[in-house]
Amino acid sequence: MSAVRYLLLLLCLSLSPSPSSSVSEPDALLSFKKSLSNPSQILPSWKPNSNPCEAKWQGVFCAKGGDGNPVVIRLHLQNLGLSGSIRIDALNELKNLISFSISKNSFEGSLPPFNKLKGLKSIYLDSNKFSGEIPEDYFDGTNLRRIWFSNNQFSGKIPESLAKLPNLNVLHLEANKFSGPIPDISQKSLTELDLSANQLEGQVPQSMERFGSNAFKENSGVCGKLVGTECKEVQKQEAAPTQGMAQAQAQAHIPNQLGLKEPPHAKATIILVVALAVIMIILLIVSVQMRTKHNREIKEDNFNFDMEDPTENVVDVYVQGKGNSASTREGDGGSSKRSVDSSHKTQSENNSRKGSRHGKKEVTDLIVINNEKGVFGLADLMKAAAEVLGNTGLGSSYKAMMSTGVAVVVKRIREMNGLDKGEFDAEIRRLGNLRHKNILTPLAYHYRKEEKLLVFEYISKGSLLYVLHGDRGSNHSELNWPTRLRIIKGIASGIQYLHNELSAYELPHGNLKSSNILLDDNHEPLLCDYGYYRMFTPDQAAQGMFACKAPEVVKRQQISPKCDVHCLGIVILELLTGKFPSQYRSGSGKGGTDVIQWVRSSIEEDKEAQILDPEIASSADSLHSMIRLLQIGAACCENDPDERPRLEEAVKSIEEIAA
Numbered sequence: 024m025s026a027v028r029y030l031l032l033l034l035c036l037s038l039s040p041s042p043s044s045s046v047s048e049p050d051a052l053l054s055f056k057k058s059l060s061n062p063s064q065i066l067p068s069w070k071p072n073s074n075p076c077e078a079k080w081q082g083v084f085c086a087k088g089g090d091g092n093p094v095v096i097r098l099h100l101q102n103l104g105l106s107g108s109i110r111i112d113a114l115n116e117l118k119n120l121i122s123f124s125i126s127k128n129s130f131e132g133s134l135p136p137f138n139k140l141k142g143l144k145s146i147y148l149d150s151n152k153f154s155g156e157i158p159e160d161y162f163d164g165t166n167l168r169r170i171w172f173s174n175n176q177f178s179g180k181i182p183e184s185l186a187k188l189p190n191l192n193v194l195h196l197e198a199n200k201f202s203g204p205i206p207d208i209s210q211k212s213l214t215e216l217d218l219s220a221n222q223l224e225g226q227v228p229q230s231m232e233r234f235g236s237n238a239f240k241e242n243s244g245v246c247g248k249l250v251g252t253e254c255k256e257v258q259k260q261e262a263a264p265t266q267g268m269a270q271a272q273a274q275a276h277i278p279n280q281l282g283l284k285e286p287p288h289a290k291a292t293i294i295l296v297v298a299l300a301v302i303m304i305i306l307l308i309v310s311v312q313m314r315t316k317h318n319r320e321i322k323e324d325n326f327n328f329d330m331e332d333p334t335e336n337v338v339d340v341y342v343q344g345k346g347n348s349a350s351t352r353e354g355d356g357g358s359s360k361r362s363v364d365s366s367h368k369t370q371s372e373n374n375s376r377k378g379s380r381h382g383k384k385e386v387t388d389l390i391v392i393n394n395e396k397g398v399f400g401l402a403d404l405m406k407a408a409a410e411v412l413g414n415t416g417l418g419s420s421y422k423a424m425m426s427t428g429v430a431v432v433v434k435r436i437r438e439m440n441g442l443d444k445g446e447f448d449a450e451i452r453r454l455g456n457l458r459h460k461n462i463l464t465p466l467a468y469h470y471r472k473e474e475k476l477l478v479f480e481y482i483s484k485g486s487l488l489y490v491l492h493g494d495r496g497s498n499h500s501e502l503n504w505p506t507r508l509r510i511i512k513g514i515a516s517g518i519q520y521l522h523n524e525l526s527a528y529e530l531p532h533g534n535l536k537s538s539n540i541l542l543d544d545n546h547e548p549l550l551c552d553y554g555y556y557r558m559f560t561p562d563q564a565a566q567g568m569f570a571c572k573a574p575e576v577v578k579r580q581q582i583s584p585k586c587d588v589h590c591l592g593i594v595i596l597e598l599l600t601g602k603f604p605s606q607y608r609s610g611s612g613k614g615g616t617d618v619i620q621w622v623r624s625s626i627e628e629d630k631e632a633q634i635l636d637p638e639i640a641s642s643a644d645s646l647h648s649m650i651r652l653l654q655i656g657a658a659c660c661e662n663d664p665d666e667r668p669r670l671e672e673a674v675k676s677i678e679e680i681a682a
Contacts, residue, residue: 048095049075051116052083060107077530081665084583086526087118094119096526101147101581102127108470109135117141121527126150126171127579128157131223134177136366138165141571142528143168149195157182169193175219179205181218192557196221205245207231211443215604218242226254340385358420389478392455392469396429404433404478416475417534417552417567420483430481431466437474439555440562444470447558451477452553457524463518463541463549482549487594492603504649506546513548513682514540514672518591521553522584522670528580530556533570535590536607537597556582571586572606574662585664588673598623600655601636619660626657648680657678 030538049071056062056069068081076085076093084097095117107533114120120140123149124485131152138161140249149171156179163184170185173195180203181196193215194208201221207218210231214561216234224244231238239245246254304659389401407423414420418436425431442450451468459466469476484490487510490501502510518532525531533556540551556564561580563569596618597604605615625634632640639649655676661667668676 046113046116048117049073051113052080052095052098054113055110055456057111058108059105059111065103065105079665079669080409083123084585085669087523087671088119096120097122097124097583099124099147099581099583100128101125102579104129106130111136111139114140121145123147131300134161138162141165143167144190147171147174148172153177156180161183162188166190168212171195172199174198177343178199178202180200180204181208181223186210200572205231212246214444214446269646350427374544377396389469389476390451392452393466394462394467396431397425397427399425399429399467401603404431417555430483432479432481434479434552435512436477438567439475439558440472440560440563442558447475450554450558453525459517459520459522461513461548461550462520463551479551481544482541484542484544484546486538487540487542487548487598490542491537491597491601492502501546502598502638504642504645507639508645508648508652508681510542510546510548511541511595512677514550514591514594517548517550518587519670519674521550522587525554528554528556529584530568530570530586531584531592532587533564534568535587535594536569537594538607539569540594566609567608573664575664583664584670586668588659588667588670589664591670592667593618593657595656595659597654598638599649599656600634601638619657620651622657622660626654651680652677 029187042333047061050537052069052075053071059227059401066081068078069075070078073080074093075083075095076489077658082098082103083095084099086096087094088094088538096119098114098117098120099122101124106124109125109130114123119142121142122145123137123140123143123144126147127150128290130148131154133155134148134153136159137146141164143165144167146167150173152175153172155179160183161182165188167188167565168190171193171264174197176199177196181201183206185191186206186208188210189212191208191210191213194213195215195217197217201218203223204225205218205223205227207228207230209228216231216238218239219237220241220442222244223239223242224246226247227239227245227249227348232247236249236251239250246252261586267556310503333379336438369603389399389404391398403425404423407425410422412420412422412432417438418434419468420434421431423431439447447468451465455465461480463479465479467478469478485493487509514535518535521531532553534552538554539550541551543549556568556570559567565576570576570590571582572590573586575581575583577588593604596602600616602616602618602619602621604615604618606617606619608615621634622631629655632646635646635653636647642647655668655673659667659673
């Protein structure tokens, strides 16, 4: 009987479902929390029987998964005083995790096996107390793009497996105790590198000199031209030529040994002649370069725009175009007509296709990435008169009317130097593939190392900034309440589309403000100047991109999609109050209204209705909707990004009001 029972038990066990090896995301996060020191006193929002995405657990960022349900994609726990061990097996259950940050905490000991997290793209461990050597093959098989291990106590050699990461963009290993030679980490994708303040030695690889001397400073053993210290090995190699020179000098004295007379002061004369020849050559080269630069600057001055009085800045750029052409432009004291002889046609077309030589630099043609408005070349663009539109933090803009009748806007950006040509092409083409009714897609680009030209369709009504603040006489009166509500809804729809399509970007938009929101003839908003963050160096982005003015970026350099939410909030408050936000002012610039603080105070005092733009305040039947939107805008502008609503939540609330 016992044998029968035993067989029945085995049968039941074999038929019963096996326990699933997968763990839910909430359980995985709670397991991770338990491995930390004092788990009961940290991360109070992490509670059992709640959803980390819906309950907005601190430091947890989510996005829609393949089934439409939210999944955890980022875990950012900076500056929370965390310590203890890190359960990698728990993190491994977060199948969609692409970014992990525990910066500015108190973790110590050897580096945990984060390399087991195969989907991870960004890891931030800086400003902790991790120590010891990193295994040579640690990064094999991973797909990391951004690595911040700075300000720890790592020692030993820098792992050469870093050089095998195919998509590495950012590498920070500064302020550690790494020693030994500098491995050749020179992927084309790498745009940001810092190995300073270590114990490295030897020559800087030539392929890494593009990162500049600051990337290798405070390493006493590092040598080479880049850091201004001569390498000992080079000195030994130079000893042989020195000996050869001595032998040559000895041979030069053979005539004296044979009793032949050497002309007096012959050596001094030869040296003087050679020196004069070298000086003349240098002066000639400098003269040619200065003349070339002067000619280039004369031409480039046609693109230097003055924002204060754009009506006086109408310029003609004379470039040989295709075939015969003539154009007339008012505003320069009469009409300006010009034609191009047809004999230049073949040469111009060849230059347009192949590029030409400008000095010693290759000048390539426009690269069309969106042919919905036709195909055109650099010569077609530059033969048209250029009308100034203004200057922004990213560069200057002008309008040009193509011979096809299509009006375009050309943005000239000098500081976009974060990527090489191949990487830049890939990024711009990705933006060129975007299609949404509230997104202005780029048409073409022109790449040179020192500057970039981006071409867009010209939108006649202009920017929201101009319509709302620039002409209170005519345009502003068009912005009644239904129109503003439709604009806000369109902005929200466009920004959500960007966050879905560019979900891997740290800042899917990065520069959302009223000057970068264009209005078509039906007041439908079109977002522009988006997706540029990874094309700039951090310093360039901080100076030119509005999202980098979010409080968490200014104080902690914490970049996340929540920065776009902050920008969205300011635009909402701007549209509802009709005030120019002082937040748009750069540096110490004065003027405008601190709309965030103004709205916060009015909400606390229950006086929201008093700060609405008088142009819309008269719509009494919509007052409740306006106040709700005002509160949504204020919530998006919270200083703590964790206190802001997620973008999808804000968009959903806006759509409910608009409905």
